[in-house]
Amino acid sequence: MLYKKTALRLAAPVAVLALALTACGGGDDEKGSSGKSKDKPAAADKAKAKPESGGELGTGESATGKVEEGDAPVTYEITAQKVDVGTEADTKKMGVDPKKAKGLVPAIAHVKFTHKSGAALKETPDANDGTRIFADGRRGTLVIGASEDAPGCEDTYSLKGWKQGESHVLCETYLIPKDAKDLEVQWSEEDGEPFIWKFAATK
Numbered sequence: 001m002l003y004k005k006t007a008l009r010l011a012a013p014v015a016v017l018a019l020a021l022t023a024c025g026g027g028d029d030e031k032g033s034s035g036k037s038k039d040k041p042a043a044a045d046k047a048k049a050k051p052e053s054g055g056e057l058g059t060g061e062s063a064t065g066k067v068e069e070g071d072a073p074v075t076y077e078i079t080a081q082k083v084d085v086g087t088e089a090d091t092k093k094m095g096v097d098p099k100k101a102k103g104l105v106p107a108i109a110h111v112k113f114t115h116k117s118g119a120a121l122k123e124t125p126d127a128n129d130g131t132r133i134f135a136d137g138r139r140g141t142l143v144i145g146a147s148e149d150a151p152g153c154e155d156t157y158s159l160k161g162w163k164q165g166e167s168h169v170l171c172e173t174y175l176i177p178k179d180a181k182d183l184e185v186q187w188s189e190e191d192g193e194p195f196i197w198k199f200a201a202t203k
Helices: 006-011 088-093
Strands: 055-057 063-069 072-085 104-117 131-135 141-144 167-177 182-187 195-200
Touching: 072 182, 072 195, 088 104, 104 131, 104 182, 131 167
Parallel strands: 055 195
Antiparallel strands: 063 072, 072 104, 104 167, 131 182, 141 167, 182 195
16 A cells, blocks of 8 residues: 555544645655655556556546555556645645645545455555645645545545445545646556546636
8 A cells, every 4th residue: 555544544633734845846746645756657648548557548537556455456447537626715724734834725636436346345445545636747745634524525434345346436635836727636556657637727
C-alpha cells in the first residue's frame, strides 16, 4: 500500500496536513505523495481507453489497477469523475493553520472504484491511497480526514466486506493555490506510473 491513513485519522480530531505545505511550490513537485520516481510520465496514446501502465485518459475513461488489500490483491476499475474546488473560507473551516494555508483552497477529487476481481475486503480499503491532485503542474498538499463528510463521498470505514461487482466513490482532499487553472487527478499502483485525468479548475 502507498501509505496508511487510519492511524492519523484516529489520532486527529480535525483535518491534518499530511505533506509539507511547501509541496505546492517546492522542488519535489514531480514526486508523488508515496515517494515514487520524480520522472514525469509521458502521456499515453489518447486512443487507448484503458492504458495498462499509466498515461492520460479522457473524461469518463477508466483505468485498471491492482491494490494489495490486506494480504490479497484486488483489481479495480478506476475513474476520476470530477474535482470540486472550494474557497479560502472552506480551508479555514477545516482547521488548517491559516498562516500556512494562506492563498490555498481545498480541491476534492471524486474517484469511482469498481471491484473487478479478488477477495472481498476484510479491512477498510486502501484503493484510494494512490490518488493525488496536481494544480498547474504542481502536486497539492494532502489533507487527511477532510473528505469523509463531503457530498458524494463515501466513508471508507463503512466499506469492509467490499466485494466483486460493487462500486464506490472515494475522495481525497488536497490544498491547491486559489488561482490554479488546470487540475490533474492522478492514480497509480504502488511503484507504478500514474493514470492521469485532466480537469479545469472551476469553483
